Amino acid sequence: MKTYADWRAGGETNQKLKTNQDNMKLNQLILASLAGLQFVIPATAADDSATNSTGAVPPEIPAYTAVDGTNAGSAEAAQIEALKKAIQELDQKVQALEQQRALDQQTATNIVSDQTRDLDQKVRILERQHELDQESAATAAKAQPLVKLDSSGFTFASADTNFAVSLHGLVQLDSRTFFNDHNLVNNGFLLRRARPIITGTVYHDFDFNFTPDFGGSTVQIMDAYVNYRYRPELQLEAGKFKSPVGLEQLQSDASLFFNERSLVTDLVPNRDLGVELHGDLFGGVASYAAGIFDGVSDYNGTTVNTDSDNDKAFAGRVMLQPLKTSDVNALKGLGFGVGGSYEADRNGAAGLTPGYTTDGQQKFFTYATGVIANGRHWRVSPQGYYYYGPFGILGEYVISDQQVSRTTAPVGTADLQNTAWEVSAGWVLTGEEATYNGVTPRRPFDPRKGQWGAWQVVGRYEELNLDNNAFSASLPFAVSTASASSAHAWSVGLNWYLNKNIRLNTSFSHTVFSGYTGATPAVPAQAENVLFTRIQLAF
Amino acid sequence: MKNFLTILVALVFPLALVANAKDIKLLNVSYDPTRELYQDYNAAFAKYWKAKTGDDVVVAQSHGGSGKQAQSVINGLEADVVTLALAYDIDAISQQAQLLPANWQKRLPDNSTPYTSTIVFLVRKGNPKHIKDWDDVVKPGIVVVTPNPKTSGGARWNYLAAWAYALDKYGHDDAKARDFVTRLYKNVPVLDSGARGATTTFVERGIGDVLLAWENEAYLAIKQFGADKFDIVTPSLSILAEPPVAVVDKVAKKHGTTEVAQAYLQYLYSDEGQDIAGRNFYRPRDEKAAAKYASQFSPVKLVTVDEVFGGWQKAQKTHFADGGVFDQIFQP
Numbered sequence: 053m054k055t056y057a058d059w060r061a062g063g064e065t066n067q068k069l070k071t072n073q074d075n076m077k078l079n080q081l082i083l084a085s086l087a088g089l090q091f092v093i094p095a096t097a098a099d100d101s102a103t104n105s106t107g108a109v110p111p112e113i114p115a116y117t118a119v120d121g122t123n124a125g126s127a128e129a130a131q132i133e134a135l136k137k138a139i140q141e142l143d144q145k146v147q148a149l150e151q152q153r154a155l156d157q158q159t160a161t162n163i164v165s166d167q168t169r170d171l172d173q174k175v176r177i178l179e180r181q182h183e184l185d186q187e188s189a190a191t192a193a194k195a196q197p198l199v200k201l202d203s204s205g206f207t208f209a210s211a212d213t214n215f216a217v218s219l220h221g222l223v224q225l226d227s228r229t230f231f232n233d234h235n236l237v238n239n240g241f242l243l244r245r246a247r248p249i250i251t252g253t254v255y256h257d258f259d260f261n262f263t264p265d266f267g268g269s270t271v272q273i274m275d276a277y278v279n280y281r282y283r284p285e286l287q288l289e290a291g292k293f294k295s296p297v298g299l300e301q302l303q304s305d306a307s308l309f310f311n312e313r314s315l316v317t318d319l320v321p322n323r324d325l326g327v328e329l330h331g332d333l334f335g336g337v338a339s340y341a342a343g344i345f346d347g348v349s350d351y352n353g354t355t356v357n358t359d360s361d362n363d364k365a366f367a368g369r370v371m372l373q374p375l376k377t378s379d380v381n382a383l384k385g386l387g388f389g390v391g392g393s394y395e396a397d398r399n400g401a402a403g404l405t406p407g408y409t410t411d412g413q414q415k416f417f418t419y420a421t422g423v424i425a426n427g428r429h430w431r432v433s434p435q436g437y438y439y440y441g442p443f444g445i446l447g448e449y450v451i452s453d454q455q456v457s458r459t460t461a462p463v464g465t466a467d468l469q470n471t472a473w474e475v476s477a478g479w480v481l482t483g484e485e486a487t488y489n490g491v492t493p494r495r496p497f498d499p500r501k502g503q504w505g506a507w508q509v510v511g512r513y514e515e516l517n518l519d520n521n522a523f524s525a526s527l528p529f530a531v532s533t534a535s536a537s538s539a540h541a542w543s544v545g546l547n548w549y550l551n552k553n554i555r556l557n558t559s560f561s562h563t564v565f566s567g568y569t570g571a572t573p574a575v576p577a578q579a580e581n582v583l584f585t586r587i588q589l590a591f
Numbered sequence: 592m593k594n595f596l597t598i599l600v601a602l603v604f605p606l607a608l609v610a611n612a613k614d615i616k617l618l619n620v621s622y623d624p625t626r627e628l629y630q631d632y633n634a635a636f637a638k639y640w641k642a643k644t645g646d647d648v649v650v651a652q653s654h655g656g657s658g659k660q661a662q663s664v665i666n667g668l669e670a671d672v673v674t675l676a677l678a679y680d681i682d683a684i685s686q687q688a689q690l691l692p693a694n695w696q697k698r699l700p701d702n703s704t705p706y707t708s709t710i711v712f713l714v715r716k717g718n719p720k721h722i723k724d725w726d727d728v729v730k731p732g733i734v735v736v737t738p739n740p741k742t743s744g745g746a747r748w749n750y751l752a753a754w755a756y757a758l759d760k761y762g763h764d765d766a767k768a769r770d771f772v773t774r775l776y777k778n779v780p781v782l783d784s785g786a787r788g789a790t791t792t793f794v795e796r797g798i799g800d801v802l803l804a805w806e807n808e809a810y811l812a813i814k815q816f817g818a819d820k821f822d823i824v825t826p827s828l829s830i831l832a833e834p835p836v837a838v839v840d841k842v843a844k845k846h847g848t849t850e851v852a853q854a855y856l857q858y859l860y861s862d863e864g865q866d867i868a869g870r871n872f873y874r875p876r877d878e879k880a881a882a883k884y885a886s887q888f889s890p891v892k893l894v895t896v897d898e899v900f901g902g903w904q905k906a907q908k909t910h911f912a913d914g915g916v917f918d919q920i921f922q923p
Binding site: 187 | 784
């Protein structure tokens with residue numbers, strides 16, 4: 053019996069085959085089967101190959117037996133059939149293996165696909181969760197109240213800023229030293245202002261301000277008002293606040309050139325109770341304010357919370373900064389306007405000023421005993437300012453016209469017209485911009501860094517002139533032995549802005565009087581020379 | 592004194608003139624899936640109001656989870672009208688902020704609900720997970736997308752619909768219903784705050800096997816993203832969702848918009864309003880409009896909150912209040 057290997061190798065065996073055609077067919081079948089088997093089960097094929105190389109018998113291949121001439125036909129046929137059968141069996145096995153392999157592959161693919169899909173879903177879920185977490189965090193952040201603490205004060209606000217409360221403060225510790233005053237006035241320190249300032253907003257459009265003052269010797273409420281902002285152009289304010297007349301009076305206490313306002317402020321109303329319509333037009337190019345108030349007398353350092361008579365005063369003011377929004381930088385800071393007040397029937401002793409005061413806050417004029425307000429009182433005050441770079445100048449003129457009566461002999465009535473004006477100017481030596489709202493140092497005081505804040509020199513000239521009829525010989529409303537008929541003053545000073553909140557001032561004011569005929573010692577008897585200093589905290 | 596009054600009037604009068612300006616603006620604070628409905632409706636109402644009065648009216652819309660929206664109104668969002676997902680949220684505005692009377696739901700027909708909807712399933716095209724009813728939704732391995740019932744009105748409807756199905760299936764056994772809904776929420780991997788967010792999760796982010804959705808939201812998703820991507824499966828039982836509407840009296844009075852706000856809601860009941868609701872896959876109350884759009888909805892047995900849960904107040908307290916059933920069964 054020859055082996056398959058022998059058959060492959062031996063040409064003599066082939067010669068015994070019945071026909072070359074049969075031989076070729078068989079050869080092709082076997083080769084194809086083996087090739088397929090080897091491809092399908094390479095491990096097995098490899099083993100077979102190894103066995104063959106060592107001369108071992110190949111498995112399961114029927115041996116081909118040489119045939120002689122007599123019985124070769126039937127034997128060959130049987131062998132061929134056997135081989136065919138074996139090949140068919142092999143083919144079936146191959147097919148079964150291939151099917152199994154495909155099934156395994158499909159199963160593996162499905163498993164991988166499911167795992168991939170699951171992983172994909174997990175990733176997507178994590179991404180979405182992260183996205184939602186971020187949205188939640190953003191929403192939560194928006195809902196968090198805002199807390200701010202900076203040079204402008206402490207502010208607490210709701211997340212939507214519809215509600216806010218801010219705490220500000222103003223503390224001024226002054227000293228006044230008078231020269232050549234014959235010891236009439238005490239030199240010393242004083243707490244000029246000590247104001248906690250509470251401002252805020254409710255329901256987005258309603259602002260409020262409550263400012264008590266613990267400075268001086270009287271505790272008083274300076275501001276207590278609510279302001280409704282319908283839009284910047286249209287706002288309605290009600291409560292106690294500054295009457296809209298005097299330019300210098302309306303300037304913030306913390307931003308003044310000098311410790312004290314000028315003589316002009318003696319003739320304009322201070323805080324009053326009332327209702328005011330106001331707003332800024334055209335981006336601040338124009339502003340207006342008009343309101344009705346209880347009406348207050350000239351210079352009333354101590355504000356009141358009630359009305360002194362049954363009449364009401366109308367006060368208003370218009371200011372223009374025509375080039376504020378233009379490209380002409382040199383004229384952007386130019387502003388001018390006019391303020392005024394009118395009260396038809398002001399009356400009573402309380403309707404008159406308690407007296408006009410100097411820069412050093414000494415009274416140099418008071419009405420005589422028995423003189424009362426009795427009729428119309430009006431004021432008008434043209435005013436203006438100009439700020440450009442470090443330079444700033446501010447000027448104001450005011451007429452206060454008031455009908456007064458003398459209730460003691462000689463009884464009579466007169467219409468007295470008192471006037472005042474002032475011009476003050478400043479230059480910031482360190483180059484910062486001067487504004488109506490003060491100076492902000494570019495380099496806040498910090499000697500370790502070689503920073504010294506901002507320095508400003510200031511000067512002022514001012515006058516106040518009483519109506520000559522006030523001192524009429526036949527019908528005097530003031531007496532020259534107690535009051536002067538005019539005051540003229542100049543001042544110079546130096547302001548040191550350590551930072552936005554701390555400021556040190558020093559200034560000197562010289563005031564001379566005229567018309568006083570009384571004997572010394574009295575304030576107007578000689579010029580007032582006073583040296584001011586101040587330490588100010590404002591935030 | 593006379594002068595004083597004259598000046599006072601002169602001061603205040605200009606303010607009054609500005610307050611009565613011609614522009615009429617309304618703010619409609621609504622829930623998540625009504626964006627498209629009210630975009631259509633606002634345009635129609637503006638046209639109607641212009642023809643009727645000559646005035647122009649612009650209606651601004653605000654959308655979000657119904658519960659969150661109600662809280663915003665309580666916190667000061669000045670809505671002239673609210674069109675929320677469920678009555679409880681408007682009740683909350685009435686009770687907590689007193690911005691409208693307690694009987695607000697009696698002021699318009701059909702309990703102030705001009706259209707209804709229900710809860711259905713949105714599944715991937717071909718429904719590969721073979722989701723046919725609520726039982727399939729609670730099977731292990733099914734990923735369910737539904738928003739947070741704490742903030743979303745639609746989510747509360749989803750929750751109650753599942754609970755109602757379980758009660759129906761298990762002979763009103765609350766314990767089994769609770770177990771059923773617990774299994775459902777075990778399949779929920781992420782909770783959006785509103786229905787529109789959940790739709791985004793399912794449709795755009797490709798998360799989940801089934802979205803429990805407002806019926807109108809499901810049809811809208813099909814319309815917007817293509818019928819080749821999703822199928823709608825209507826369960827055998829669902830809940831009749833009644834999203835109500837109301838004028839927020841105090842705000843409207845403050846804005847001077849009471850008349851137009853009332854007309855705005857009343858017009859929802861008009862033929863045009865009902866038609867717009869139907870076009871946007873809500874179920875109109877009006878029989879004629881309902882019949883016109885009936886063919887776009889599959890039949891479903893609907894139960895109401897009142898009959899199954901004893902009303903929204905009770906349902907809210909039992910299931911969705913802090914420490915309620917939902918808090919107990921859902922573990923994020």
